[in-house]
Amino acid sequence: MRAVSRDELQGRFLQIETLNTQCPKHEGVYMWRSVNPCTQNVLTYCPECGQEKIHSQAGEQLAQAEAQIRNTRSYSLFAKESIIPPDLKNATIGNFEIHTDQDAEAVNFAKRVTVDYVKERYEGNTIISGPPGVGKSHLAIGIAKTLNESFQKFQLKRSVVYIPSMELFSRMKDAFRYKDSKWEERRTIQFLQKVDYLILDDLGKESSVGDEIKQGNNWMQKVLYQILENRTNTIITTNYGGNHLEKLYEKSLVDRITKGNMKTNAFKFSKDTESRRTLSASDY
Structure with missing residues (x-):
C-alpha cells in the first residue's frame, strides 16, 4: 500500500505542522499536527505510525475476507460431496x-x-x-x-x-x-x-x-x-x-x-x- 504524502494530506486539512518532537517508536521521525477543516479538531500523530495502522487494518480486513472464503468452501462441501x-x-x-x-x-x-x-x-x-x-x-x-x-x-x-x-x-x-x-x-x-x-x-x-x-x-x-x-x-x-x-x-x-x-x-x-x-x- 502506497504511503500518503504530506502534500496529499495538505489538501485535506487546513494546516499541517511538523513539530520538534520525535516519535518515541520511530527514531528520526517527527510528529505532525493537523487541523480538520470541518470540525477544527487538532490531531497530533506520527506519520509512520499512521501508515502502520492503515496497513494493519487492511491486513485484518484481508484476513476476514479469506476466512469468509474458507468458511463458504467448507459450507458448500456438504452439497457438493x-x-x-x-x-x-x-x-x-x-x-x-x-x-x-x-x-x-x-x-x-x-x-x-x-x-x-x-x-x-x-x-x-x-x-x-x-x-x-x-x-x-x-x-x-x-x-x-x-x-x-x-x-x-x-x-x-x-x-x-x-x-x-x-x-x-x-x-x-x-x-x-x-x-x-x-x-x-x-x-x-x-x-x-x-x-x-x-x-x-x-x-x-x-x-x-x-x-x-x-x-x-x-x-x-x-x-x-x-x-x-x-x-x-x-x-x-x-x-x-x-x-x-x-x-x-x-x-x-x-x-x-x-x-x-x-x-x-x-x-x-x-x-x-x-x-x-x-x-x-x-x-x-
Whole structure:
C-alpha cells in the first residue's frame, strides 16, 4: 500500500505542522499536527505510525475476507460431496414426523447432538441404531444439515459430509476400473479422514445380505478402519447393536466405531419399532 504524502494530506486539512518532537517508536521521525477543516479538531500523530495502522487494518480486513472464503468452501462441501437419497433430499430434524414418545425422544436426541458438537465441542462418535425404516437416515441427514448451517452461522470452518456406506463401497469398487476416478481408494480414504464431521449412514449394510449377518470382507474392514482410525467426529447409523457389530467386524474396528461417550451419544430404536414405510403405505 502506497504511503500518503504530506502534500496529499495538505489538501485535506487546513494546516499541517511538523513539530520538534520525535516519535518515541520511530527514531528520526517527527510528529505532525493537523487541523480538520470541518470540525477544527487538532490531531497530533506520527506519520509512520499512521501508515502502520492503515496497513494493519487492511491486513485484518484481508484476513476476514479469506476466512469468509474458507468458511463458504467448507459450507458448500456438504452439497457438493454428500450423497443423499432423492426421497430424503428435504429431510430435516424439524420435519421428522412424531408418532410415538420414542420418536419425540429421537428428535430431542438429534437436537442435543448438534448442540454437543457445535457449542459444547464434544469430540467423539454418535450412533443411532435400530430396525430398518424407523427414520435413522432422516435424522442423520437432519443432523448433518443442522451442523452445516450452524457452522456457517457462527463462521466456523467445519466441513460436513453425509454418505451411505453401501454407496461408498459401490463407488469405490467402480473406481477400480477408472484410474482417475474421484472415488479411487487412497483418495477417498484421505478425503473422508479429513472431513470434520462425517455422517456414515447404514453401516453394516455393505457387509450383510438380507437378514444374514456375516463378517465383512477384509477389504471393506480395512477401508473402514483406515477412515475411522484417523477421525474424531463420526455420526453413524446402523441396523445393528453392539453384539451384531462384533459379528460383522473385527473388535479393533468396533472399538473405533464406538469411539466416544456411548452412554450419552448413542440412541437405539427398540426392535419392535414400526417401520415408517409401513406407516406411509397404510395411508393408501
